[in-house]
Amino acid sequence: MQRIAIVDPSDASRDSLRSLLLGIDTVWLEAECARYEYFHDVIQQSVPDLVIISLDADENKALNLVSQLAAEYPRLPIITISRNAQALLQSLQRGAKSFLSHPIDFDNLYQSIRKAIPGNDSGLVQPGRPSGPNAMVISILGSRGGVGCTTIACNLAAAIAADPVHQVALVDLDLSMGDADIVLETTGGDNISIADLARNIERLDMNFIRRAMVKHESGVSILRHPLEMSEVGSVHDAHIERIINLLRISYTYLIIDLSKAFLPTDIMAMRMSDVILLVGQLELSSLRNVVRMLHTLGNEENLGEKIRLVMNRVGSDVSEDGISLKKAEEVVGRPIFWQIPNDAKAVIGSRVAGVPLLKHSPRSRVNQSLQGLADTLIGKTPATTTTTSSRKSGVKWFFGSKETE
Numbered sequence: 253m254q255r256i257a258i259v260d261p262s263d264a265s266r267d268s269l270r271s272l273l274l275g276i277d278t279v280w281l282e283a284e285c286a287r288y289e290y291f292h293d294v295i296q297q298s299v300p301d302l303v304i305i306s307l308d309a310d311e312n313k314a315l316n317l318v319s320q321l322a323a324e325y326p327r328l329p330i331i332t333i334s335r336n337a338q339a340l341l342q343s344l345q346r347g348a349k350s351f352l353s354h355p356i357d358f359d360n361l362y363q364s365i366r367k368a369i370p371g372n373d374s375g376l377v378q379p380g381r382p383s384g385p386n387a388m389v390i391s392i393l394g395s396r397g398g399v400g401c402t403t404i405a406c407n408l409a410a411a412i413a414a415d416p417v418h419q420v421a422l423v424d425l426d427l428s429m430g431d432a433d434i435v436l437e438t439t440g441g442d443n444i445s446i447a448d449l450a451r452n453i454e455r456l457d458m459n460f461i462r463r464a465m466v467k468h469e470s471g472v473s474i475l476r477h478p479l480e481m482s483e484v485g486s487v488h489d490a491h492i493e494r495i496i497n498l499l500r501i502s503y504t505y506l507i508i509d510l511s512k513a514f515l516p517t518d519i520m521a522m523r524m525s526d527v528i529l530l531v532g533q534l535e536l537s538s539l540r541n542v543v544r545m546l547h548t549l550g551n552e553e554n555l556g557e558k559i560r561l562v563m564n565r566v567g568s569d570v571s572e573d574g575i576s577l578k579k580a581e582e583v584v585g586r587p588i589f590w591q592i593p594n595d596a597k598a599v600i601g602s603r604v605a606g607v608p609l610l611k612h613s614p615r616s617r618v619n620q621s622l623q624g625l626a627d628t629l630i631g632k633t634p635a636t637t638t639t640t641s642s643r644k645s646g647v648k649w650f651f652g653s654k655e656t657e
């Protein structure tokens with residue numbers, strides 16, 4: 253695997269270069285930088301196998317950077333990109349190994365990289381771990397406050413991370429009230445929150461992101477909500493897009509605990525998700541909001557079909573107001589994908605301990621249900637989304653013995 257760092261102040265050409273690089277299986281995009289001034293620091297933190305410098309945004313600065321890197325890192329191959337043939341020639345004189353002229357063609361890029369570092373296999377990416385933007389992104393959306401999103405997000409993340417082959421990141425997008433770092437209690441780390449990443453978005457790269465991720469003993473890496481409430485407004489949807497794109501490259505699963513405010517940041521995360529778990533409970537206000545949310549999200553292309561309904565705390569007092577699972581499905585007009593039983597003792601106990609249910613109460617029904625949900629989402633066990641109304645011989649609920657009508 254070849255670790256590559258790129259610098260290009262132009263968002264458009266950097267995006268297209270990134271897309272091309274992500275198409276090359278043997279390449280690991282180690283760092284992306286939007287400022288020539290910061291690139292030297294980026295390289296210093298972790299020297300990649302190759303750098304690509306786009307010259308066009310500021311030829312002088314870019315060529316000086318080529319000279320500086322070539323002098324300091326004589327063994328580091330530099331590929332330059334430009335529309336200006338003169339600038340490309342100058343870059344060779346200053347120490348670049350090869351160049352590419354715009355528009356960049358995938359085959360040329362591939363060949364240039366291959367020639368620059370033949371046979372290199374630095375093995376940054378662990379064996380068996382896929383490269384490229386292929387992390388599965390799962391967002392957890394609540395139909396009202398306190399419906400169980402953070403509990404589900406944290407325990408789902410921990411259940412997936414229990415297999416060390418998986419690299420799992422949990423993003424706390426409940427920017428003002430997030431508490432994922434309490435449910436999975438974390439200590440230490442550099443105290444970098446999502447707001448710090450947003451503030452430094454121009455120089456954001458893999459190294460910065462890695463420093464922000466706090467690792468919980470369960471194996472889950474957590475990106476925390478802003479520490480100061482005053483910072484909440486400084487996190488925008490464009491920041492989220494870039495952060496998710498970078499996390500997608502480094503992890504194999506991203507779990508996102510959304511806010512309940514339908515903010516642009518939430519919408520962006522949902523657009524970038526493969527699956528949206530819409531969490532409800534069997535009571536009127538939650539189900540009414542489920543209907544409203546399905547309607548709103550269904551109006552946006554590609555969002556509605558990603559939604560899977562999850563009923564939490566099934567069997568609790570709140571569901572004793574006469575609403576069965578079957579009735580709930582009729583009301584919302586969709587099958588319920590998963591049900592999670594109520595188990596206050598286990599859930600509160602694990603919360604207080606700051607550890608996931610699989611550690612605190614591995615044999616509890618609520619843990620087994622969440623484990624089953626994780627296995628189904630990541631394809632270990634096939635999903636069963638039969639509606640209650642269509643069943644002939646009983647719905648395959650996770651706890652099939654419970655009468656649902």
Ligand SMILES: Nc1ncnc2c1ncn2[C@@H]1O[C@H](COP(=O)(O)OP(=O)(O)OP(=O)(O)O)[C@@H](O)[C@H]1O
Pocket residue numbers: 394396397398399400401402403404426429512564565566592593594595596597599600603618
């Ligand atoms: N399956 C469950 N059984 C029993 N209690 C549960 C279950 N799921 C969640 N709870 C409890 O419900 C409460 C709210 O859970 P949680 O914080 O996960 O919800 P939330 O949707 O993230 O809330 P918020 O709107 O504050 O973000 C917590 O006290 C938690 O212990």
Ligand SMILES: [Mg+2]
Pocket residue numbers: 401402403426430431509
């Ligand atoms: Mg929450």
